[in-house]
Amino acid sequence: MSTVTGRRDRRGVGTGAARPDGIPKVTGEFAYSSDLWEAGMLWGATLRSPHPSARIISIDTTAAVAMPGVRAVLTADDVPGRPTYGLEVPDQPVFASDVVRYVGEPIAAVAADHYDIARRAAAAIVVTYDVLDPLLDPEASLTAEPLHPDGNVFRHMVIRHGDPDAVGDPAAGDIVVEGTYEVGMQDQAPLGTESGLAKPTADGGVELRIGTQWLHVDRDQIAASLDLDPDLVQVELAGVGGAFGAREDVSLQIHLCLLAKRTGRPVKMIYGREESFLGHVHRHPARMWFRHTAKADGTLVKVEAKLLFDGGAYCSSSPAVLANATCFAGGPYKIPNAVVEGSAVRTNNPPCGAMRGFGSVQVCFGHEGQMDKLAAALGMDPVELRLKNALAPGDRLITGQRLDGAAPVAALIEAVAASPLPGEVDGPMGLPGGPGRTTQAGDVRRGVALAVGFKNLMFSEGYDDSAAAKIRLFDGVATVSTACAEVGQGFVTLVHQIVHEVLGDDIEVVLNTASTTDVGSAGSTSASRQTWMSGGAVKLAADDIKAQVDLDPDRAEYLADVVHQHTPTTPLDENGQGEPHVSFTFACHRAVVDVDPELGVLRLVDLVTSQEVGKILNPVQLLGQLEGGAAQGAGLALMEEIVLEGGHIKNPSFTDYLIPTSFDLPELRVAAIIEEPEPHLGAPFGAKGVGEAPTISSGAAVIAAIRAATGLELPRVPVRPSDIALSPDRTP
Amino acid sequence: MNYKLSVNGTDHTVESTWEGESLLYVLRERLGLPGAKGACEQGECGSCSVLLDGDLVCSCLVLAAAAEGRDVRTVEAVAGPEGLSDVQQAFLDAGAVQCGFCTPGLIVAVHDLLERHPQPDDLTMREELAGNLCRCTGYGRIMEAVRMAADRRAASA
Ligand code: FES
Ligand code: FES
Numbered sequence: 001m002s003t004v005t006g007r008r009d010r011r012g013v014g015t016g017a018a019r020p021d022g023i024p025k026v027t028g029e030f031a032y033s034s035d036l037w038e039a040g041m042l043w044g045a046t047l048r049s050p051h052p053s054a055r056i057i058s059i060d061t062t063a064a065v066a067m068p069g070v071r072a073v074l075t076a077d078d079v080p081g082r083p084t085y086g087l088e089v090p091d092q093p094v095f096a097s098d099v100v101r102y103v104g105e106p107i108a109a110v111a112a113d114h115y116d117i118a119r120r121a122a123a124a125i126v127v128t129y130d131v132l133d134p135l136l137d138p139e140a141s142l143t144a145e146p147l148h149p150d151g152n153v154f155r156h157m158v159i160r161h162g163d164p165d166a167v168g169d170p171a172a173g174d175i176v177v178e179g180t181y182e183v184g185m186q187d188q189a190p191l192g193t194e195s196g197l198a199k200p201t202a203d204g205g206v207e208l209r210i211g212t213q214w215l216h217v218d219r220d221q222i223a224a225s226l227d228l229d230p231d232l233v234q235v236e237l238a239g240v241g242g243a244f245g246a247r248e249d250v251s252l253q254i255h256l257c258l259l260a261k262r263t264g265r266p267v268k269m270i271y272g273r274e275e276s277f278l279g280h281v282h283r284h285p286a287r288m289w290f291r292h293t294a295k296a297d298g299t300l301v302k303v304e305a306k307l308l309f310d311g312g313a314y315c316s317s318s319p320a321v322l323a324n325a326t327c328f329a330g331g332p333y334k335i336p337n338a339v340v341e342g343s344a345v346r347t348n349n350p351p352c353g354a355m356r357g358f359g360s361v362q363v364c365f366g367h368e369g370q371m372d373k374l375a376a377a378l379g380m381d382p383v384e385l386r387l388k389n390a391l392a393p394g395d396r397l398i399t400g401q402r403l404d405g406a407a408p409v410a411a412l413i414e415a416v417a418a419s420p421l422p423g424e425v426d427g428p429m430g431l432p433g434g435p436g437r438t439t440q441a442g443d444v445r446r447g448v449a450l451a452v453g454f455k456n457l458m459f460s461e462g463y464d465d466s467a468a469a470k471i472r473l474f475d476g477v478a479t480v481s482t483a484c485a486e487v488g489q490g491f492v493t494l495v496h497q498i499v500h501e502v503l504g505d506d507i508e509v510v511l512n513t514a515s516t517t518d519v520g521s522a523g524s525t526s527a528s529r530q531t532w533m534s535g536g537a538v539k540l541a542a543d544d545i546k547a548q549v550d551l552d553p554d555r556a557e558y559l560a561d562v563v564h565q566h567t568p569t570t571p572l573d574e575n576g577q578g579e580p581h582v583s584f585t586f587a588c589h590r591a592v593v594d595v596d597p598e599l600g601v602l603r604l605v606d607l608v609t610s611q612e613v614g615k616i617l618n619p620v621q622l623l624g625q626l627e628g629g630a631a632q633g634a635g636l637a638l639m640e641e642i643v644l645e646g647g648h649i650k651n652p653s654f655t656d657y658l659i660p661t662s663f664d665l666p667e668l669r670v671a672a673i674i675e676e677p678e679p680h681l682g683a684p685f686g687a688k689g690v691g692e693a694p695t696i697s698s699g700a701a702v703i704a705a706i707r708a709a710t711g712l713e714l715p716r717v718p719v720r721p722s723d724i725a726l727s728p729d730r731t732p
Numbered sequence: 733m734n735y736k737l738s739v740n741g742t743d744h745t746v747e748s749t750w751e752g753e754s755l756l757y758v759l760r761e762r763l764g765l766p767g768a769k770g771a772c773e774q775g776e777c778g779s780c781s782v783l784l785d786g787d788l789v790c791s792c793l794v795l796a797a798a799a800e801g802r803d804v805r806t807v808e809a810v811a812g813p814e815g816l817s818d819v820q821q822a823f824l825d826a827g828a829v830q831c832g833f834c835t836p837g838l839i840v841a842v843h844d845l846l847e848r849h850p851q852p853d854d855l856t857m858r859e860e861l862a863g864n865l866c867r868c869t870g871y872g873r874i875m876e877a878v879r880m881a882a883d884r885r886a887a888s889a
Contacts, residue, residue, distance in 0.1 A: 018824055025832030026820040026839055028767020028807035035766040115761075116750070191771045191779060191833040191867050241769070241833030242867050273772045429855045488831025488868045620827035624873055628830065631870030654776035654865065661862035662871040667854070 012501030013685050016620040019493045020511065021486075033211035033238035034195040034270050041197070042071055044259050044269035045118035046252070047108040047125050048278055049100035052134035052348035052647025053147070056098055056127060061108065064121040069113040072262045073121065079258065081227030085250050087217070087353070091150050092314035094225050094254050100129070101147055101313035102350050103648050104278030109255040111267045134348035134647045138287070138310040141345040147313070154311045154318040154344040157326055159576030161398040162337035166293075166302050173296030177373040181290070181366040182716045184641035185310075186283035188355050189659050190487075192241015193276040194251045197268040198260035205232025206257045211240035213247045215483045215514060216521035225254045226261065230516075233257070237514040243487035244632070245354030246280040248526055249316050277652035281316045281353030282642055284309040284344070286325070286362040292370045298378055298385045303330040303370075303398070307342040307363065309352070316353030318344040323461060324359030326576065330398050331367035332409045332454040332586055333389040338398040340576070348647050354526055356632060357695040360455035365717050368451040368700040372707070383417045383450060391454075400577040405584065406676035412588040412610040413452055415672035421448065422592055422606040432594050432601040434663060439596040446605070447709025450590040453696030456581040457689050458529040462571045465529070466563050468520030469537035471499070473545050473558040477508045480541075484514060484522035484534035489691055490621040491530050495538050497617060498684055502542035503549075520563060528585060528689025531617065532682065537564035539684040567680050583680055587611040587693035589630065589701040595709040597730060600721030602709075604634060604665060604702060610672040614688035622690055627668045629694025635660045637699035637706075641718050735800045739763060740809035751797045756780045758796035759806060767807035767836045771865070778864030781837035782806045788844040807836035810843065819843050819881045826877035830868035838864045842878055851882050 007015050024030035061073045076083060076097035083097075084090040096105050108125050112118035135144050141152045168174030196210035205228055212218050215235045223230040240247070252269045259267040271279050286309050293302040307325050311318035326342035355361075375382035390409035396402050425431060433439040459465040470481040478499050486492045496509045512518065522534045544560035570578040592606035609626055616622055639658040643650040651657045677686020699717065707714050712727050724730070733751060737744045737758070744763055756773070759765045759782070769779035773792045780791040783805040810817045816824070819842045829835050838861070845852060845860045852860065857878050858871070866874060 016827070019827075019829060021832070022824045022829050023816070025829045025835050026816065026823050027811050028765075028836040028839075030832055031766075032769070032833065034769070035760070037761075037764075114750075115757075116752075189867055190831070191777065191865065192769070192831065193771065240831060241771070242831040244867070270770075273774075427855070429859065435859055488833075490830065620873070624827055624830055624869055627870035627872035628868045629870070632867075653774060654772040655774060659865060659867060660870075661865060662858040662875065663855075663862040665858075665871055667875065668870060668872055 011497065011505045013497045013617045015497065017493055017497050017618060019490060020496055021492055031239050032192055032241050033209060034192060036197040036209055036238060036268060038197060038199060038266035041266040041268050042111040042113060042263055043115040043118045044256055044267045045110050045122040046106050046255060047122040049096060049103060049105040049107060051100055051129055051131050052103050053132040054100050054129035055132065056096060056100065057130055058128045059107065060126040063124040064110060067117065067121045067124060069117040070110060070121045072111045072259055073108060074258055074262060075108045078262065079225055082224040085221045085225060085254060086315050087249055087317050088319055089150065089315045091148060102348055104350060106255065109259055111259040111263050136347055136349055136647055138308050138345045138347055141347050142343065147346050147348065152346045154315050154346060155322050156343045157322065157576060159326055159338060159340040159398050161400060164337065164339045166337040168293040168301055174293060174301060175296065175374065175377050176291060176293050177370060177377050178291045179370050179373055180715055181288045181369055183286045183362045183365055184718060185285040185644065186355060186636050186640050187277060187642055187657060188244035188246035189657065190242030190244055190246055193271040193273060194279055195270040196238065196252060196256055197266055198256040199266035200260050200264055203232060205234065206260055207234040208253060208257055209236045209238040210253060211238055211247060213243050213485050213487060213526055214524040215485060215516050218250060218253050219516045221250050222254050222257050226257055235516045237485055240485065240487040243525065244356045245526060248354045248524055249281050251279045273654060274652040277649055281351045283355035284311060284321055284352040284362065288363065288366040290366050290370045292374050294374055294378065298380050298388045300333055300335055300389045302337040303335050305329045305340045309344040310347055310349055311344045312347060312349040312351035314351040316351050318352065321359040324455060325363045327399050327580065328360045328455055329363045329367060331364065332391045332452055334391060334395050335398050340398065349644060350649065356629065357455065357692050358527065360453060360696045361633065361699065364451065364453040364696045364700045365703060368704060372704055383413060386413050386452060399572065399580055401579050401581060405679055406612050407584065407586065408612050408674050408676065409452060409586055411674060412586055412612060412672065413450065415610040416450055416588045416590045416608055419590065419608045419669065419671040425594065425605060432596040432603040433599065434603065438599060439601060443596050443598055444594045445597060445709045447593050447595065447705040447707065448590065449701055449704030449708045450588065451697040451700035451704055452588040453700065454584050454586045455692060455696060457532060457583045457585055458527050458566055460569055460580045462569055465523055465533065466565045467522045467533035467537040468563045469534060469541045470519050471541040471545050471560045474556065477510055478503060479510045479512060480538060481512045481519040482514060482522050482534050482538060483516060483519050484530050485525040487525050490618065491534065493621060494531060494535050494617055498535060498538050499542050502539065502546055528692045531687055531689045533564060533566065535684045535687065536682040537562055540564055564682055566682055583678060583688060585612065585688060585693040587697050589698045591701040591705040593702060593705040593709055595706060595724065597710055597724055600725030602706060604638065606666050607634065607698065608669040608671050609694065611690065611693055612674045612676065613690050614678040614683060615675050615686040616673065617687045625691045626670060626694045629691060630668050630698040631660050631665055633695040633698030634665065634702050637702035637718055639718055735797050737796065737799055737804060739765065739804045740806060746796065753796050754792050755794040755796040755799050756791040759791060765806055765808050769833055769836060771833065778841060779834055779837040781840040781864065783840060783844065788841055807840050810839055818884055822877040822881035826873045826880050828869060828873040828877040834864060834866040838874060842881065846882055846885065851886060852878065
C-alpha cells in the first residue's frame with residue numbers, strides 16, 4: 001500500500017501540489033465538452049458507412065431534410081474548402097462522396113432540435129452503394145490495387161546498422177532464435193467520448209469548444225475545410241475526459257463547425273460509445289518477425305526484424321508510428337548489427353494512429369519475447385541476459401544515434417528484479433476467476449517475468465517542434481497562457497508549480513483556458529512532450545519575468561512571451577541512420593500471474609515497476625501516470641482488443657470491449673524511480689514526460705509471465721482464455 | 733406529458749414530449765445537473781451513478797419518468813454547506829483524480845460502499861468498485877482515497 005502525498009508546505013516543483021481543477025472535478029461542476037450548453041442550441045449527428053468498401057451511387061437526403069425539427073443536412077457537396085483532412089497527409093474525406101473505405105466513415109451530418117431527432121434524421125438518409133470486396137489483409141495490401149489515389153503504403157523504411165550482413169558463428173556456439181508475434185487492435189477508450197459545441201461568430205467565423213489534444217492543428221484543419229482564415233476559427237479547450245492518442249486526429253470538429261456555420265446556431269455533438277469506437281483512430285495491429293543472433297555468453301550480435309503495421313483506411317500518424325516501431329524494434333539493448341524493415345499499409349480496416357506508447361508498445365512484445373527465447377536457448381537467466389546487453393549512456397542506438405542523456409537500463413532491471421515476490425493469494429477471491437469462484441487453488445500455476453522498454457520523447461525526424469507560453473505579472477498575480485491541452489495528465493498542476501518555483505510561493509497563479517486566440521501553438525499533448533515543451537515554455541517565461549523584476553522591481557506590469565524549441569533532430573537517411581530523436585524514456589516491469597490452465601482464466605497478482613524520469617515535479621501525479629499507464633499496457637496483454645470481422649468492429653461497447661476494472665489489477669508497486677536530470681536545454685528543472693513509458697513494458701511483462709506459467713508460446717496479444725485452455729501444446 | 737422528479741431534495745417538473753428519456757439524459761439536459769456522466773449508456777461504466785431511494789444505480793438504465801415519486805441523489809448533493817465530503821476530500825488528497833470523468837460516479841459509489849463496508853479490505857473494495865471504470869488512474873490512487881476516507885472516518889468515530 002503506497003501512500004504518496006508529497007509535501008504541500010511549499011507550492012513549487014517536487015511537491016505533491018493539488019490539482020487546480022480538483023475541486024470542480026470531485027463536485028461534478030467541471031465542464032467537460034459533453035456538458036456544454038447554449039441557448040437555442042441544436043444537436044448534431046453523423047451518418048456513417050456500413051460497408052468497409054463500396055462505391056457510393058447516390059445520396060438522397062430528402063426524407064431527412066423533411067423531418068420536423070431538422071435544421072441542416074450536410075454532405076461532401078457542402079464542404080466549401082479542402083474536402084479532406086489528416087495529421088500528416090490530408091487523405092481522409094470530411095464526408096465520403098465517391099467511395100467509402102471503412103465501416104464508420106462519415107457520409108453526412110445533421111443538425112436538429114433534439115438529440116434523437118438528429119439521429120433519426122441521419123438514419124433517414126438513403127445511400128445507395130455498390131458494395132466492393134474489402135481489402136482487409138495488410139500483407140495483401142502491399143501488392144493489391146490501390147485503395148486510394150495516394151497508394152496503399154503509408155510508409156516503408158529500413159534501418160541498416162553496423163554490418164547488415166553479419167551472421168553468427170555456429171562453430172563458436174552462437175545462437176539464433178526466431179519468432180513471430182502479433183498484436184491486436186487496441187482502443188484508447190477514454191471515458192469521455194468525442195464531444196464539442198460550435199457556434200458561429202459575428203465576424204463570419206466560427207468558435208469551437210472541444211476536447212482535443214492539439215488546438216492549433218484542429219484549427220488549421222477546420223479553417224482549410226471551411227475555407228476560412230485561421231484567425232476566424234477560434235478553438236478553445238473544453239474539459240477533456242481522457243485522450244491517450246484518440247483525440248490527436250480530427251473527429252467531429254469539422255462537422256460541427258460546418259453545421260454551426262450552415263444553421264447560424266450553436267450546435268453540440270456527443271458520440272455515443274459505439275460511435276466513439278468508429279470515430280477515432282486506434283492502436284495499430286502489428287505482425288512482427290524477429291531473428292536474434294547472440295554469442296554463447298549472451299552478447300547480442302545482430303537483430304533482424306520485419307514489421308507490418310495495419311494503418312487502416314487513412315494515413316493519420318501511421319508514418320510516425322512506424323518510425324518509432326522501427327527505431328525501437330530491438331529494445332533498450334546494445335545491438336551492434338541490425339536490419340529492421342517496417343511497413344505501414346492501407347486496408348479497409350478502421351484507421352489507426354496515435355495511442356500511448358506509439359509504436360514502441362507493439363515492438364516491445366516482440367523484442368522482449370525474443371530476449372526470453374534467447375535466454376531459454378542459451379540456458380541463461382533472462383534477467384542476466386538483459387543486464388548483459390542493457391543500453392548505457394554513450395551507447396549507440398540502431399539508428400546510429402548516441403545516447404547523450406540518462407539511460408539507466410541496468411539499474412531499472414536490477415531494481416525490479418530485486419523486489420520481493422508476493423506470497424500465495426489470500427482466499428478464493430484472489431484466485432483466477434475471482435468472485436466467479438471457478439478455480440481450485442491446487443490447479444493454479446504461477447508465472448513470473450520481467451520486461452523492459454523505451455521510446456523517444458517529443459516529435460522526431462527533424463519535425464519543427466515548439467511550444468509557446470505567455471505570462472503577465474500584475475499586482476502579485478501571474479496570469480499564464482498556453483495552448484497546451486490538459487487531458488487529465490495534470491499539466492495544469494505543473495504550470496502552477498513551475499511558476500511558484502521561479503517567482504515564489506506568494507504570488508497567485510491564474511491559468512487561462514487553453515485556446516488558439518491568445519497564444520501560439522503548444523504542439524500536441526502526445527509523445528510525452530508537454531512537460532518538457534509547454535512546461536519548458538512556462539519556465540522560460542517565468543525566468544524572463546523574474547529577470548525583469550530583478551532588473552526593475554517597481555514596475556506595475558511585467559510581460560513575457562516565449563516560444564520554446566527543443567534541440568533540433570535530423571531525418572533518417574536511406575539506411576535509417578541519423579539523429580532522429582531528442583531524448584528517451586525507459587521503464588521496466590515485472591509481472592506475477594496466476595493461471596488456471598484448464599479454464600484459461602488468470603489473475604495478475606503483482607506488478608512492480610521502475611522508471612527513469614529526469615526529475616520528479618510532482619510525486620503524486622507521477623505515480624498516477626505510472627499506475628494508469630501500466631493499467632493500459634496490462635489491459636492490452638490481458639483483454640483489450642477491437643475484434644474485426646469483415647472490416648466490422650464486432651465489439652464497439654464496454655460490454656464487449658473490456659478495459660481493466662479495479663478488480664482486474666493489483667496495486668502497482670514501485671521498485672525505483674531514477675532521477676537523472678535531463679541534460680538537454682529546455683527540460684524544466686531537468687524533468688521529462690513520464691506518461692508513455694509505463695504502457696510499453698507492462699503488457700510485455702504480463703505476457704511473459706503467462707508464458708512462464710503455462711509453458712505456451714502465446715505469440716499473440718491479447719491472450720484469450722481459449723489460447724491457453726484450448727492450446728494443443730498444453731501439457732496436462 | 734409532464735412528470736415530477738425529486739432530485740437532491742428539490743421537486744422538479746419535467747416537461748418532456750418523450751418519455752423514453754433516461755434519468756441520465758433528463759438530469760443532464762433538462763435539469764441542469766451535468767455531474768453524472770455518460771460514457772457507455774448501457775450500465776457498464778458507472779460514470780452515471782446516482783442514488784435512487786438510497787440504492788446505487790446507473791442513471792443511464794433508469795427511465796426518468798419511472799423515477800417519479802422516488803428520491804434521486806446526485807453528485808451535486810454530496811458536498812454539504814460546510815464544504816467537500818470526506819470522500820471528495822480524500823480523492824483530492826490521494827491524487828485519485830486525473831481527467832476526472834469517472835470521478836463523480838466514483839464519489840457517489842464510494843459513499844455507498846463505505847456505508848455498507850466501513851473498513852473494506854483491498855479485494856472487497858476492488859470488487860465493489862469494479863462497476864466504475866476509470867481509464868486514467870489504473871485505480872491505485874482511487875483505492876488509496878477509499879482507504880484514506882475509511883481510516884479518517886474510523887479515527888473520528
Ligand atoms: S453511462 Fe451509465 S453505466 Fe455507463
Ligand atoms: S480519471 Fe479519467 S477516467 Fe478516471
